[in-house]
Amino acid sequence: MIGSEPVGKRRNVRRAPDEVRALALKAAHRLFSAQGYHATTTRQIADEAGVGESVIFRHFGSKAELFETTILTPFGEFVDEWVTTWDARTTATADLVHITETFVKGFFNLADEHQELLRTLVAARIDRSDPGLTEVAARVGGKLAGHLGLVRRSLLEHGEARHFRSLDAPVSVAMAVGSVLSLVLIDDWLFAPDQRRPGKTRQIREATQMLLYGVTGSAAPRSH
Known part of the structure; x- marks a missing residue:
């Protein structure tokens, strides 16, 4: 019909x-x-x-280059949108928790959605039996790091606007992204089989707190 x-x-x-x-x-x-x-x-x-x-x-x-575009496009678009949305020149007074959480949550959801593709890239860097895919994996890694450079620059701008007493943007961003990737890709290494896995919302909240208070040098408020 x-x-x-x-x-x-x-x-x-x-x-x-x-x-x-x-x-x-x-x-x-x-x-x-x-x-x-x-x-x-x-x-x-x-x-x-x-x-x-x-x-x-x-x-x-080629198929390898299509794979490269499939994984890079959404991450690049996410970073560009986040940096534009939270431009330090126009959001210096915005809630820092919300700014940080939008990055952690967005990156977490992207990694979760593309976890099989990310695992393929990690395996290609180790196995190296497919030269085309190995080359793509190296390129993707470099380009993702380049995208994160925009996040580091934005973080430094926010730090200057808020007069953070100390800020190591490269390490802070690497810690945040590394933590999220670990939670998504190797969660079976991080939580015992008989342990109830924390929900996504809880993981995002804690990763946000880790990044936020590590950046500001402030102590997280304790619950009584």
Whole structure:
């Protein structure tokens, strides 16, 4: 029946390049997450997106480069939006807890959504049996670190606006991001099998407190 097929499956519909890229990235994310990188083919991604396989190569070059874009795009967009939203020049009086929590929560949710892709990258750096994927993993690591440089710069600007007595932005951001990645990717190392896992909200709250009071040098208020 005409019109009953999902838009992503209708190859005879001419789409704008941005729409094609978005469909391909969405399909790639779902398949990479569900099946793993090596078990997913560009043909499957093309079929899922409703485009020809040649379109995938035209837009992304290779499966490894598509994987790279799939993981980098959302993290880059998140960092850019966060830095713009919390520009220290216009938010110097904003609630610091809220500013910090939006970063921790946003990064936590992104890492959780893309955890299988992140695990693939970590494994590629160790295994190195797939040179193309290993190269992509190294590039992704460098670009993610570059994005976090924007967060470090923003943190320094907020520190100057609030006259923090001491601030080591590179270490503070690394500690926050490292903690979140550990909570998401190796949680089975951090919590005993017979221990009830803390909920996401609780983990985000505690990671926020750790970053916030580590940055300001203040003692967290104690409950009585």
